[in-house]
Amino acid sequence: MQHGKYRFIVGFLALPLGLYALFVVWPFVQSIYYSFTDWTGLSPEFKMVGLDNYRRMIHDDIFWKSLQHSLMFAVVLPLVTISLALFFAFMINVGGRRRRGGPVVSGVRGSSFYKIVYFFPQVLSIAIVSLLFAFAYNPDSGAINSLLRGIGLDGLQPLWLGDPSLALWCVMAVLVWSTVGFFVVLFSAGMASIPTDLYEAALLDGAGRATTFFRLTLPLLWDTVQSGWVYMGILALGAESFAVVQIMTTGPGGPDYSTTVLVLYVYQKAFRDGQAAYATTIGVALLVVTLAFAAVVMRLGRRERLEY
Amino acid sequence: MTTTESDVTVTKVEPAAPEPPRAKREGGVLNAFSHGILIIWAVMVVTPLLWAVMTSFKDDRSIFSSPWALPDKLHFDNWSRAWTQANMSDYFLNTILVVGGSLIGTLVLGSMAAYVLARFDFPGNRFIYYLFIGGMSFPIMLALVPLFYVVNNMGLLNTIHGLILVYIAYSLPFTVFFLTAFFRTLPTSVAEAAFVDGASHTRTFFQIMLPMAKPGLISVGIFNFLGQWNQYMLPTVLNTDPDKHVLTQGLVQLAVSQGYKGDWSGLFAGLVMAMLPVLAAYIVFQRQVVAGLTAGALK
Numbered sequence: 128m129q130h131g132k133y134r135f136i137v138g139f140l141a142l143p144l145g146l147y148a149l150f151v152v153w154p155f156v157q158s159i160y161y162s163f164t165d166w167t168g169l170s171p172e173f174k175m176v177g178l179d180n181y182r183r184m185i186h187d188d189i190f191w192k193s194l195q196h197s198l199m200f201a202v203v204l205p206l207v208t209i210s211l212a213l214f215f216a217f218m219i220n221v222g223g224r225r226r227r228g229g230p231v232v233s234g235v236r237g238s239s240f241y242k243i244v245y246f247f248p249q250v251l252s253i254a255i256v257s258l259l260f261a262f263a264y265n266p267d268s269g270a271i272n273s274l275l276r277g278i279g280l281d282g283l284q285p286l287w288l289g290d291p292s293l294a295l296w297c298v299m300a301v302l303v304w305s306t307v308g309f310f311v312v313l314f315s316a317g318m319a320s321i322p323t324d325l326y327e328a329a330l331l332d333g334a335g336r337a338t339t340f341f342r343l344t345l346p347l348l349w350d351t352v353q354s355g356w357v358y359m360g361i362l363a364l365g366a367e368s369f370a371v372v373q374i375m376t377t378g379p380g381g382p383d384y385s386t387t388v389l390v391l392y393v394y395q396k397a398f399r400d401g402q403a404a405y406a407t408t409i410g411v412a413l414l415v416v417t418l419a420f421a422a423v424v425m426r427l428g429r430r431e432r433l434e435y
Numbered sequence: 436m437t438t439t440e441s442d443v444t445v446t447k448v449e450p451a452a453p454e455p456p457r458a459k460r461e462g463g464v465l466n467a468f469s470h471g472i473l474i475i476w477a478v479m480v481v482t483p484l485l486w487a488v489m490t491s492f493k494d495d496r497s498i499f500s501s502p503w504a505l506p507d508k509l510h511f512d513n514w515s516r517a518w519t520q521a522n523m524s525d526y527f528l529n530t531i532l533v534v535g536g537s538l539i540g541t542l543v544l545g546s547m548a549a550y551v552l553a554r555f556d557f558p559g560n561r562f563i564y565y566l567f568i569g570g571m572s573f574p575i576m577l578a579l580v581p582l583f584y585v586v587n588n589m590g591l592l593n594t595i596h597g598l599i600l601v602y603i604a605y606s607l608p609f610t611v612f613f614l615t616a617f618f619r620t621l622p623t624s625v626a627e628a629a630f631v632d633g634a635s636h637t638r639t640f641f642q643i644m645l646p647m648a649k650p651g652l653i654s655v656g657i658f659n660f661l662g663q664w665n666q667y668m669l670p671t672v673l674n675t676d677p678d679k680h681v682l683t684q685g686l687v688q689l690a691v692s693q694g695y696k697g698d699w700s701g702l703f704a705g706l707v708m709a710m711l712p713v714l715a716a717y718i719v720f721q722r723q724v725v726a727g728l729t730a731g732a733l734k
Binding site (some may be wrong): 132133135139140142143146147150151152153154155157158161162168196204214215218219235236240241242243244245246247248249250251252253254255258259260261267268269270273276277304307308309312313316333334349361364365366369370373374390392394397398403406407410411413414417418421 | 469470472473476477479480481483484486489497499500501502503544545547548550551555557563566567570571572573574575576577578579580581582583584585586599600603604605607608611620635636637641661664665666667668671672682683684686687690706709710713714716717721724725728729
């Protein structure tokens with residue numbers, strides 16, 4: 128298979144690699160370089176300023192707020208989503224009534240129906256979902272407050288996205304709503320591949336459902352949970368939090384910077400305020416946070432791999 | 436659930452015996468409980484979607500005065516207004532062009548690179564592979580600042596083909612990652628036989644390997660289709676000309692401009708219009724979509 132091998136390799140790699148290098152790798156390298164300059168993005172001139180941007184960043188309160196919110200997105204959001212999804216997936220796959228003569232473990236009735244419905248939000252654009260919920264959260268005429276009025280809770284009419292102490296939770300709730308289904312399906316696939324004789328053995332030993340879940344299902348599913356966490360954390364630090372915050376919140380990022388996240392702050396500095404160099408500096412911080420997050424989750428979660 | 440000693444011995448001696456009544460009752464309560472929660476979440480997922488469909492048939496006044504009331508009559512004119520006056524038809528066309536072009540490009544270029552990386556040994560193979568894979572965990576926003584100027588300097592800003600090229604470039608990391616793993620699992624003997632029979636590497640790839648890789652291409656194709664169809668961040672930065680807007684940014688633009696135009700019912704019609712094709716496609720190709728989307732996280 129040697130004949131013309133290298134010509135073939137070069138021919139096949141040139142186009143994809145060239146495109147990738149030009150639009151992905153090169154801009155990444157450039158942005159790290161720009162973070163040491165005073166480039167505005169508006170004119171082609173700039174000069175090196177050393178660590179000035181980084182010094183400015185350390186004293187920038189909005190940066191610290193954004194960082195804090197981004198970390199919440201990466202830690203709290205996957206925690207809530209994955210816990211809910213594990214619970215649902217366990218109920219769907221193992222939670223069924225034990226019928227006499229039937230299999231030892233079985234899903235609840237209608238399990239495939241639940242899986243189909245839960246997955247709906249996952250195929251929709253996060254932009255469309257955000258628009259929909261922005262309406263629902265509207266304090267005067269939105270669906271949520273009018274539902275509260277409808278059931279007699281006239282006194283309970285929160286401002287939702289307008290309340291600085293609530294807004295971030297409202298935004299996160301939307302992401303939970305749209306991602307739980309993905310993990311339910313993911314974990315269901317994992318649970319289906321656990322052999323039933325393990326469940327049988329647990330049952331014979333008198334394990335209840337809670338014990339079965341924590342001692343059997345969760346350890347065997349750990350790899351999937353872990354990679355799911357990294358996957359969701361990276362999305363929540365990047366594209367997804369950008370869309371929800373930019374579309375739903377006032378400002379965007381408000382009220383009073385209560386919902387701003389790193390990815391949105393980069394965007395605003397570069398394309399609204401004409402401070403491209405400073406934007407790339409915050410972007411570098413975002414990169415460090417993302418890589419550190421992935422490393423920490425993989426490290427904390429490292430366990431002996433279970434074979435079954 | 437607590438279990439007493441006697442339960443254990445009973446089940447151990449006679450595994451097929453009916454469960455003790457106490458455990459059964461408890462199981463029934465738990466069962467009702469779990470069913471209840473599953474139903475509540477299903478309602479929570481479906482309600483906002485049904486509410487959007489219902490709202491798209493109402494007139495502007497009742498959207499705000501009574502958000503939960505059924506429409507007095509079906510205002511189909513909302514839909515036609517959204518399609519023609521609110522430019523939904525243009526947004527659809529732009530999205531189809533962009534996603535169509537980038538999906539084909541992603542699959543062709545991605546499978547070419549993945550095939551070479553999976554099947555050929557050459558210096559730098561590992562380096563190029565990890566260069567592609569690294570793109571999956573890097574925050575795209577960091578690259579977007581200089582990318583804006585790269586694209587601008589090439590005269591590709593606010594063009595459909597410029598957007599297509601960028602979509603392809605950012606879809607390559609996952610596509611290469613997924614297809615490299617897939618090509619490794621395919622048997623080598625068929626390609627070797629073709630090569631012995633005098634087929635060139637290129638011909639072997641297009642006529643033998645690609646058809647064999649069809650299941651992998653479908654999975655990764657669905658993954659990319661949904662990602663590109665729903666893309667919001669890239670077009671927001673690189674495609675600011677209102678005439679070239681894709682669906683997601685067009686709808687967001689529409690929502691912003693309704694602040695003074697006041698055609699909310701038209702906006703809801705537009706939202707539902709954008710949701711329905713994807714939901715319909717999901718219900719039809721349910722199994723493939725789920726396989727395609729979960730493939731990434733399972734690897």
